[in-house]
Amino acid sequence: MVWSWIPQNIGQILQLTLENAYLGVASALIGLGISVPLGIACVRWKLLYPPSLSITSAIYAIPSLALFVVLIPYTGLSDATVIIPLTLFSLCVLVPNVVDGLRSVPEPVRQAATAMGFGPLRRLARVELPVAIPVIIAGLRVATVSSISLASLGQLIGVSSLGYFFIDGLQRDFATEIFVGIAMVIVLALVADVALIVVRRLLTPWQRRHLPPAPPSVLTPASASREMAEVS
Amino acid sequence: MTFLRFAWAWLTSGQQWHGSDSIPLRVAQHLGYSGLSLLIAALIALPLGVAIGHSGRGAFLIVSLANIWRAIPTLGLLIMMVVYLGFSPLTWLIPLVALAIPPILVNAYEGVLGVDPDLTDAGRGMGMTGWQVLRRVEIPVAMPLIILGLRTGAIFVVATATIAAEIGTGGLGRFIIDGLASNQYDQVAGGAALVVALALLVQFAFVGVRRLAVPAGLRQAGRS
Numbered sequence: 001m002v003w004s005w006i007p008q009n010i011g012q013i014l015q016l017t018l019e020n021a022y023l024g025v026a027s028a029l030i031g032l033g034i035s036v037p038l039g040i041a042c043v044r045w046k047l048l049y050p051p052s053l054s055i056t057s058a059i060y061a062i063p064s065l066a067l068f069v070v071l072i073p074y075t076g077l078s079d080a081t082v083i084i085p086l087t088l089f090s091l092c093v094l095v096p097n098v099v100d101g102l103r104s105v106p107e108p109v110r111q112a113a114t115a116m117g118f119g120p121l122r123r124l125a126r127v128e129l130p131v132a133i134p135v136i137i138a139g140l141r142v143a144t145v146s147s148i149s150l151a152s153l154g155q156l157i158g159v160s161s162l163g164y165f166f167i168d169g170l171q172r173d174f175a176t177e178i179f180v181g182i183a184m185v186i187v188l189a190l191v192a193d194v195a196l197i198v199v200r201r202l203l204t205p206w207q208r209r210h211l212p213p214a215p216p217s218v219l220t221p222a223s224a225s226r227e228m229a230e231v232s
Numbered sequence: 233m234t235f236l237r238f239a240w241a242w243l244t245s246g247q248q249w250h251g252s253d254s255i256p257l258r259v260a261q262h263l264g265y266s267g268l269s270l271l272i273a274a275l276i277a278l279p280l281g282v283a284i285g286h287s288g289r290g291a292f293l294i295v296s297l298a299n300i301w302r303a304i305p306t307l308g309l310l311i312m313m314v315v316y317l318g319f320s321p322l323t324w325l326i327p328l329v330a331l332a333i334p335p336i337l338v339n340a341y342e343g344v345l346g347v348d349p350d351l352t353d354a355g356r357g358m359g360m361t362g363w364q365v366l367r368r369v370e371i372p373v374a375m376p377l378i379i380l381g382l383r384t385g386a387i388f389v390v391a392t393a394t395i396a397a398e399i400g401t402g403g404l405g406r407f408i409i410d411g412l413a414s415n416q417y418d419q420v421a422g423g424a425a426l427v428v429a430l431a432l433l434v435q436f437a438f439v440g441v442r443r444l445a446v447p448a449g450l451r452q453a454g455r456s
Contacts (some may be wrong), residue, residue, distance in 0.1 A: 061435045063391035069420050073234035136252040145302045152305045156398065157412065164310045170399070175315050182308040189303035226309055 002176045017184050024148030025192065027083050031090030031143055038091075039098025040124065050065070052095055060092035063225040064150050081159075082154035089229040090143035090151070097139025101132030117122050134207070137200040144196060152185050162188075235421050239454070242422030247308050253406070255426065258344025260428060262403035265393040270386055273332035278378070281340025281415060286366055301334035306392045314399045324396045331392055332385035339381025375446045383438040386423050404430065
């Protein structure tokens with residue numbers, strides 16, 4: 001380890017870290033923007049879900065380097081050439097989580113919202129999506145961490161990221177540079193992960209108030225409908 | 233479709249199909265790296281994951297491993313190996329095995345842990361020993377997740393074997409890395425098309441493996 005290399009190159013380290021962060025976070029957020037409506041559609045129209053799962057998991061199986069070079073004729077060596085594949089990968093994690101999150105909304109909660117006069121759209125925005133947030137954010141954490149790590153591969157096709165330190169370090173046979181690159185990718189991923197945990201806490205204040213959460217068996221649709229039957 | 237035109241032109245031009253840098257050789261290398269790494273990773277991770285799931289001990293290790301695993305930049309890991317070890321089979325084998333272990337381990341652990349206690353109790357009630365419960369109840373019931381772990385491991389191994397061309401291995405990544413270095417996009421596109429085809433074929437193979445390895449009763453339950 002040549003420690004003095006770090007302060008000497010601090011400007012470049014920060015610059016590449018920011019670029020890497022941008023590529024990874026943008027991919028995960030665009031992925032979220034696609035998977036929320038897609039997940040809602042999959043819950044609404046059940047036939048849509050199995051093909052969506054097959055397609056996203058097939059895309060996930062394709063190595064990122066191959067997808068990057070497939071896009072080169074269309075998007076050149078721009079950020080989009082890295083962001084589009086990483087976005088597609090993130091769907092494999094995000095879509096199932098959005099669907100599971102929405103399906104985890106207890107039926108009595110849904111019925112209570114309807115009874116309060118919520119239309120389908122308002123119920124979705126005010127009740128179902130908020131209840132699904134913990135599961136959606138769990139998926140977003142996985143997608144963000146993977147995207148940040150994979151974004152470093154963009155350097156193989158010349159898109160600036162922390163991968164620069166790997167390739168430059170290899171050419172110069174200089175381990176310090178490679179270590180710094182690896183460390184910054186991991187630090188960046190952990191920072192993003194912690195940030196998302198904070199976001200989840202801010203968005204779901206009710207989870208903090210009554211711990212532990214009620215056991216799911218209390219709120220299963222089966223017991224709910226039984227109670228309804230007794231009332232009527 | 234510019235990409236497909238380039239890929240098709242390169243794949244059908246003939247000279248790629250024989251010689252020391254031929255497509256069949258590169259495919260065989262790629263499958264060799266991936267298969268060997270996945271096999272070693274499975275030999276380490278499956279017994280460990282099943283043991284941890286069965287005993288419930290060491291769960292903390294599993295959770296931390298699963299979290300840090302996705303953050304590790306594979307290219308950085310490969311290049312660090314070259315700088316420290318020089319180039320030998322271990323240079324690519326160690327990172328490939330290391331990257332395939334976490335998904336196999338975590339899924340085997342979760343699969344065994346998630347087996348309904350009623351089932352293991354029933355096994356014991358029928359007079360099975362602890363070992364028999366593990367082998368005849370827990371592992372078969374955990375099989376869907378075990379296969380999922382192997383499949384995820386395979387995705388990682390195939391992808392990382394592609395990138396490993398950057399440190400001088402063979403395999404299909406060679407065509408992409410060399411083509412990028414010499415600005416021959418037809419070769420890059422051809423290599424990428426082969427990588428895509430190989431990755432999808434490996435996934436398809438796992439659908440077959442799943443059909444063979446998962447007990448019929450569970451397949452039925454999985455559909456509902």
